[in-house]
Amino acid sequence: MYVFHLICSKMLSKESISKSCNNHYVILLQCLLINWLYAEHLERFQHQQIEHYKPILFIEKDYKVFIGAKNHILALNLMDFQSSFQQHYSIPAEIKQINNCHQKTTNREECHNFITTLFPINGGKQILYCGTNAYSPQCQITLINDNFQVVNKSVSTLSPHSPYWNTTTLLIENGQFYYAGPIDSHGTNVTIIQQIDIFNNTTHFVQTLQNNHYWINKDANFVASFQYEQHVYFLFRESDMEHSNMGGHRVMSRIGRVCKKDSGLQNHWTTFLKARLNCSLPGSIPFYLNEIQSVHYIHNDKSYRFYAVFNTPQNSLHGSAVCVFTMKSVLRSFEGAFRYQPSPSQLWQRQDDDHTVFNCQASHNDHSQSHLSLKYQLMDDAVQPINDKPLIFTKDEHFKLIAVDWIETKFDNFVQIIFIATNDGKLLKYVHWSNLDESCLIDAIQLINPKENQFLSMKFYRATDSLYFGTEKEFIRLSVDQCDKYPNEEECINSGDPYCGWNRYQMKCIRSSLGILRDENFIQNKNPQSCQQLWSDWFSCSVTDPKTFAQGICQCRQRPCASTTNNNCFKGFEYQVTDCVVYHTWKFLFVSVIVAVLLSSSITALMYFYFFPKIKKRAKKSKPTPKLEIYKKSPTLSLSPAYSMATSTVTSSLSCSTRNLDSIIREIGPKKLTI
Incomplete structure (x- = not known):
């Protein structure tokens, strides 16, 4: 197979x-x-009038997934896009807003209502959604019903004007709504802002100091936000100010935070701080990957972590990496010293000071230390990743989006599986075993055509064990495992996929689960001692069958054999072959002609030495009178079409003509002419 x-x-x-x-x-x-x-594992949804599928919302109680798109919100069955349940609600921008948009931007394609935000409300009975509304952003609350009835219109304007800006939003339990990104139509006034109570349409806002590059630089790109204990965290990249006195700015990755209960002073945060995220290859001269692209926040009862994708700048030596940060490392940085610049002409310096206000320990109305927020915005110590190095690093791919799963196997209680979507349309699947320092690339799937489509979003949903992708042209679901593609026990347990194992009772490769891990009929390999290399790219190859001499031009790929006992190995490599176009060589044709000639000669000899003597004996016994009429039609030996070409000479020699009957009679006698 x-x-x-x-x-x-x-x-x-x-x-x-x-x-x-x-x-x-x-x-x-x-x-x-x-x-x-992949029919059972892969689903695609396309609609002729819908594009730009981006925000994704799961409603487990209804077994639905909602997707925001251009002028539409869709609702699909979580596991069966083609089921009878399919709904899409048209939410176009108003004509007035479209006309105003044409005056604000030269790109009229953006003058639509691109849905940018989806949040569940009231136990999943309602949805808060935000859209660009043709460069007049607004948020609304609707019921989840057949009519998608609007409950509360225009509850907020905290949403990006353009669908292509990198922004983030977060809604927490008490109705606090956070938005990080530009708040003007030009995209230059970048801020982190909070609406105190979006449910009651409160207009009170708290935000960072505007147009102040010490707080947030105007080129900031936000990628994620989440809440942890008393703070809300934001992850973004921006041009730094620390190196402005050293010959220019560099893009840095940041993690910023504010206290949830910060009511602000004159509508400005009193608890805002930020720290640098360090993702670099260690060495005497570290190789820095400074541009954060995507984040997946994940936790269990013991550990809170976030996995982040980092790239190098476009005009430098390329590299992509995944670094993992624990919240303990984040807190260590925010509890350390501040980085402070007394004046623009002076160098930055390390300085210790009181952290009470920044740790959310001040009372609600106590602003005695609020002046510290105007003095300090940056921490001196960077947040370091686990093991002080990337979990994954490559120079061959350009990482874009990330999703992570943690599972147990028969021999390992903590296996990390990292899914990465790349700029060129591939989905990479890495596994990090607890006994290895490196992450193993076990699969690479070309999920979309990058010339026609681009990834916009990716989410992992544990309830269905599936990855969901929003793209420019379609919405995609892919199961995280495809265990049934392995036809036998050897391929199953040697696949390196921790999701899969061989069931001896069912005699097939199946998805592992906590309930089956203890079953003695369920077999998985022990943790590998090293990573098995991934298959190479497909390449054209020539394959010859030694039995038939048939040759084929095929598509092949190879990888080094993981063990010497692999029966599929040839000269140290394991091969997969497909899409062969078979043709026969001249050698094969020559042999075929020789065989045809020999076969036809054998038939001729058999007829001459076996059948003809019997005919002669019968002719002597009967002694018939020869009749010249029999020569009016020439007897011809008929052969099958397959051998007609090879035996044309033999056939012609057995054919009689009616050229001159008298001469024939004189030469061979009348008795020999009897057939």
Whole structure:
């Protein structure tokens, strides 16, 4: 069985095939095959009038997933997009706002209502959604019913004007609504802002000091936000101010925070602080990856962590990495010294001071230490990742989005599985075993065509064990495991996939679960001692069958063998072959002709030495009178079409003509002419 890990969103156009037929023909065949092979694990939703699928909201009690898109909100079944339950609510921008938008921007494509935010309210009975509304953003609360009835209109304007800005929003239990990003139509007034009570349409806001690059620089790009204990945290990247006296600015990754109960002073935060996130390769000269791209926050009863994707700047040596940070490391930085610059002309310095107000320990109305928020915004110590190095690093891919799962296996109670979506449309699946220092890349799937589509969002949902992707053209669900693609026990347990194991009772590869881990009929390998390398890219190869001499041009890929006992190994490599176009060589054709000639000669000899003597004996006994009429039609030996070419000479020699009957009679005699 051949396993193909190439999934395409749709067939390539005839024009694209004609331009690069050699490259796209194989992709076309693999697209057809893989969508059939992954039918139970892969779903795609497309609508001719809908695009830009981005925010994703799961409502478990209704078994629904809501997706925000351009002018629409969709509701689909969590595991069956093609079921009878499919709803999409049209929420276009108002005509007046569209006309105003045309005056604000030259890109009229943005003059629609792009849904940017979805939050559940009232136990999942209602939804808070925000949209760009043609550069006049607004948020509304609606009921989850057939009509999507609006309950509370225009409860907030804290939403991006453009669908392409990097912003983040967060709604916490008491109705506090946080937004981080630009609040003006030009995208230059960047802030972290809180609306105190969005449910009661309160207009009281608290925000960072505007147009102050010590607080938030105007080029800041936000990627995530979450709450932890008494604080709300924001992750973003911005040009720094620390190196302005050393020849310019550099983009830095930050984690900022504010106290949830900070009511502000003159509408400005009194508890805002930020610290640098360090993700770098250790060495005498560290290799820094300073641009955070995506974050997945995950926790259990013992550990609170967030996994973050970092890239190097576009104009430098490329690198992508995943660094993991614990909340203990974050708190250690925020409890340390401040970094302070007395004046723009002076150097930055390390300074210790009181942390009471920043740790949310001051009373609600106590502003005696609020002046500290105007003095300090930056911590001196950077937040360091686990083991002071990236969990994953590569120079070959450009990471974009991340999702993480933690599971147990038969021999390991903490296995980290990291899913990464790349800029070129691939989904990478890494596994980090507790006994290894490195993460193993076990799968790479070309999920979308990057020339026609782009990833916009990705979420992992444990209840369905699935990844959900919002893209420009479609909405996708993919199961995190595809265990049934392994046909036998050897391939199953050697796959390196901790989700899978071999069930001896069912005799198939199945998804592991806590209930089955203790079953003696469920088999999994022990933790690997090293990572098995991933399959190479598909390449054209020539394959010859030694029995038939048939040759084929195929698509092949290889990887080094993990063990010497692997029966599929050849010269140290394991191969997978597919999409063969078989043809026969000249050697095969030559041998075929020789065999045909020998076979026809054997038939001729058999007829001459066995059948003809019997005919002669019968002719002597009967002594018939020869009749010249029999020569009017020439007898011809008929052979099958397969051998007609090879035996044309033999056949012609057995054919009689009616050229001159008298001469024939004189030469061979009348008795020899009897058939």
